[in-house]
Each structure stands twice: as structure tokens, then as C-alpha cells.
Amino acid sequence: MRGALRSLLFLTSLFVTCLGLLSLTACSDDLPPPTYSGDPFTDVGELMQTTVNARAVALQKHDVTRYRLTLDPSDAGLIDDQQVYFDNLEQLPIEVLRYRVLTDTITLVEGSEDYWAEVVLALKLKGYDAAAVRTRDRFLFTPSEDGRHMLISSTTDYQWEADHPGNVQPWDLGAVQVEERAGVLGVFDDYTEDSSGEVLDAVSSGRGDVRAVIGDDDAKPADGVIVYSLQDPTFLRGLANQTVGDPDRADGLTIAVPVDTRTPGKGAASYRMFLNPRVLDQTPLVIGRLVRHELTHALLGARGRGAPLWINEGLAEYVSVRPLPPAKRRLPASALSVGASATDLPGEAEFAGPDAEGWYAVSWWVCEYVASAYGEDVLLLLLDRLQHGADQAEALQAVLGITSSQLAQRGVALMTTTYDR
Structure with missing residues (x-):
């Protein structure tokens, strides 16, 4: 029956679309229903878009019934997993949530009536995001039994996700x-x-x-x-x-x-x-x-983006200990030995090596030296001057009037004086 009715994908009217999947709320809640062009993939994409529009409205309105209507009801595992996702998003302060099907990624699954398609989610958390965060996922869609709608039958494609790392949030x-x-x-x-x-x-x-x-x-x-x-x-x-x-x-x-x-x-x-x-x-x-x-x-x-790691990490350490009394500002055990061997400010190799903890401490005390000798405002000015990959030697000379080697030595000397007792 599904194959016979599949042809309705090309004939479904605006009226039927509104009264079908989206019948639980007025059509004005969603993007306008599709206008069919006669191109099979265009029609499929428009039905997919209608489905993800309904999913977005359901998530924003915490309407679990409407949400489930966008899912393939024959897969109990999918329903359970998607209920977890619904419960997760219900807890978030959502300001913007919308989906967009990338029609140029629609792929027919050979030997079936199912389609894979990449979907962009725009999600903005109220009070926490300056703009909506756009992430991509890949959904599998299958025609409903009456052929009038596309239902989501999977939100997981392991190979695609392996090829697109860093694309998920904890609630996913x-x-x-x-x-x-x-x-x-x-x-x-x-x-x-x-x-x-x-x-x-x-x-x-x-x-x-x-x-x-x-x-x-x-x-x-x-x-x-x-x-x-x-x-x-x-x-x-x-x-x-x-x-x-x-x-x-x-x-x-x-x-x-x-x-x-x-x-x-x-x-x-x-x-x-x-x-x-x-x-x-x-x-x-x-x-x-x-x-x-x-x-x-x-x-x-x-x-500070593009500034050397020593000032970004050193400043973070400097700020982190400010509320603590000096006696509680613990120093890593390796810091003094690492400092004793320091002839210059650390670079990325030092932060990635086995003595990274010691170099964090050296960077912290370089910042302590700048703040104590020049003032905190100069420390922040130095951060600004060093951002965007600026020439370090020129910035140090302009702001502090010393070389990187001199700055490292003075920071280590202050650290050693403070802790080597």
C-alpha cells in the first residue's frame, strides 16, 4: 500500500498538509506549507521541512503529543531515545529553535522509499547565547503509511557523525x-x-x-x-x-x-x-x-584571542587565586624546578609537554610580576597588545620596556622568593 500511495507526494494539496501532520495547532504556527514543483526531490524536501517545522514547534511548546507525530511509530527504540531528547530540551531556556532541511543533501536509500538528509538546527539559549548556534545532523525520513507525510525514522548516522566531530551538545x-x-x-x-x-x-x-x-x-x-x-x-x-x-x-x-x-x-x-x-x-x-x-x-x-598561551593561561591563574589569602595560593610541586631552567617565556611546546603544570605556574608568576610592578591595568593592556598574533618582542618593549627573557627571569625570581623558604 505504501508504494501505491507514494505518488501522493506529488499531489498533496496545501489543505491536506494543514489538516494532516499539523492538525493539532493552527498552520500559522509554522512556516508556510509547501508549493509543489513537480521535481521529486523538491517535493520530498518540502515534506521533510514540514515535519521538522512541526518538531520545532512541539519542542518549543513542550507538546509531546505533537512531537511524537513527527516520528516513525513503528520503532520503539527511536521513540524512547527521542523522548529523552524531548525531556532534555524541555529543561533548557530556549529563545530560538528552528530546523532547516538541506535539500541538496537528500539521498534515497537504495531499495527503499526512505531518504537521508542533513538538517541544520538553530538553537539559542535565552540569556546565555549571543546568537543562535547552528549545528548539523543527519536524519532518516520515511513516508507515512498514507503517503502524505515524511516521518523521522532515525536521527543517528554513526559514520556521518564520525566524519563531523564536535557537532553535539550534552543534551544530544x-x-x-x-x-x-x-x-x-x-x-x-x-x-x-x-x-x-x-x-x-x-x-x-x-x-x-x-x-x-x-x-x-x-x-x-x-x-x-x-x-x-x-x-x-x-x-x-x-x-x-x-x-x-x-x-x-x-x-x-x-x-x-x-x-x-x-x-x-x-x-x-x-x-x-x-x-x-x-x-x-x-x-x-x-x-x-x-x-x-x-x-x-x-x-x-x-x-586575547591569538595571544601567546603564557599570558592567557597565566592571567587565568592570576585571577583564580585573587580571592585566596597568600598562604592558600598553592604552587605545583614542579614549578620551582621548571622555573630554575627557564630562560624565556614558554611556548605551545612547553604547555603540551610533561612539565606543563610547572609552566602554568611560571606563566602565573610572570603575570604576578607584571601586575605588582606595573599594575593590573597594564597586565590587561599587555593581553590586548599581544592578541591576534602580534609580535611579542615589539609588544613587550612597547608596554613594559623589557625583553621576553627578562620578563621570564623576573617572574621566576618573584615566584622563587615567595615560595622557596
């Missing part, structure tokens, strides 16, 4: 618990939910501590801060090239979320934080310091 991967408090949105799972209160407290108080040092720059993408803490490693594996630091080694990460990964010129929609679950059993002192480090990256946003 499994059940999450979302908590919100005073401009902080926390995304947790069953393993980390018990620590949500401590994390949200640390981020809430940390925002004020960080802004007291770096200021409240009008260029920041949004006021709110999003923090993730998830046990599932799948999310971390997809963060290649999106973080400051190595996802596998880091206790915390700052994630620049682009408006669109395929058009880098559009910039970042927001900067989000990830806290590795292994740190959640640490003391509030340790968690607070880590949170302030990552918040510094997040709240600076694009400021």
Missing part, C-alpha cells in the same frame, strides 16, 4: 539534569547531579570575583554562564579544537561555541565551561580556584 547524547541559578546554567547527569549545588555556588560567586579583576567588557557574548559536568566521555571526545587545553588531561575546559562551525567568521555564540567529574570530590577551595580559572577564559571571550 543522553539524559541530563539542568539546574539554573542567578545567571548560571548547569548541565549535569545522574553521576554529577549530587554536586550541582556546589558547582552552581562556585560559578555564581566566581563571576563577581573574576569581573572584579578583568572588568565587565561590553563585547562579551552574553551575561549568563553555562557549565557542564558529565561523566559520559562521548561529549569530551567531540571537543577537539574547541577548547583551551587538552580535553583528555584537563580538570576544566573552556569551550568556544561557534555560531556556525562552517563559517568561522561569524564568531562565537558563547563560551561555556566543562568541569571534569573527577574534581567534584575536591574541597570547595580547589573547585573555586578551578572555576575562576575557566571563568576567566569564558568571560574574556574573544579578548
